[in-house]
Amino acid sequence: MWDETGESGGQGADGSEERTFAALPPAHGRGFATSWWGQSWLRALEETALDLGQLKAGRRLARAGAVGAVSVRPGRITAVVQDRASAYRADVVWEPLSAEDWDRFVDMAVERAAHIAALLDREMPPHLVEDAAQAGVDLLPGIGDLEPSCTCEAWDHCGHTAALSYQMARLLDQDPFVLLLMRGRPERALLDSLQIRGARHSGPARAAPAEGVPAGEAYALGALLPPLPTP
Structure with missing residues (x-):
């Protein structure tokens, strides 16, 4: 079922969550990424591809709206x-983070409330990515990370995998959780982990001290009280 943003959600064949985005409209005369993380994604593509002509063909196809859902x-x-008259299945593969990597990321994120606030605002600021890298977790792709696969049987990035990558940059601009899903964590699962780990990090709330007076004072005050009335 599609929502108002043209996205559907569901379970993939391997039991992991999958998000599907409807084909985006043509992008004549505009760039593919305005966010710095979207531009980092494209930089990884463009610095990896060996044939600049294929990148140019990919931009043409993406701008023309040739990329499906x-x-x-x-x-x-x-x-x-x-x-043209043919349709090709294009895939871009990037190895997801391990469970240990995600544990380190969550531990790092709960240390600074600004990290969680940025994610909730659909932002991925540089300090978040830098802190993650210091924890040994690479959130953004580097040279050679984005591996292509296409039914046109090209051995490197072809125009079809390039077009898919340019379209992906537009999706990343709207929602960095798309990138985190590709890295291995659906949005809901990641937010739940942050909430649980954050509660553990803050520790149990301390009980307020009960009001009262020291026992010695209570006994001393007893001598000042008037005698009890006669029965």
Whole structure:
């Protein structure tokens, strides 16, 4: 079922959550990424691809609206790309983070409330990515991380996988949780982990001290009280 943003959600074949985004409209005369993390994604693509002509073909296809619905799941994005009279299945693969990596990320994030606030605002500020890197967790792709696979049987990034990657940059601009899903954590699961770990980090609330007076004072005050009335 599609929501008002053109997105559907569900369970993938391997039991992990999958998000599917409807085909985006053509993007004539505009860039593909305005956010710095979206631009980092494209930089990883453009510095990896060996054929600049294929990147140019990918931009042309993406701008023309030739990329169909984009499926995002841990470790992989997929779309059908229409190229002239033929349609090709394009995949871009990026190894997801391990469970240990995610534990380190969550431990790091709960140390600074600004990190969680940024994610809730659909932002991925540089200090969040830098702190994650210091914890040994790479949130953004580097050279060679984005591996292509296409039914056109190209051995490197072709115009179809490039078009998918350019379209992915537009999705990342809208929601960095799309990137985190590809890294292995659905949004709800990640937010739940942050909430639980944050509660443990803050520790149990301390009980307020009970009001009263020291026993010695109570006994001393007893001598000043008037005698009890006669029965």
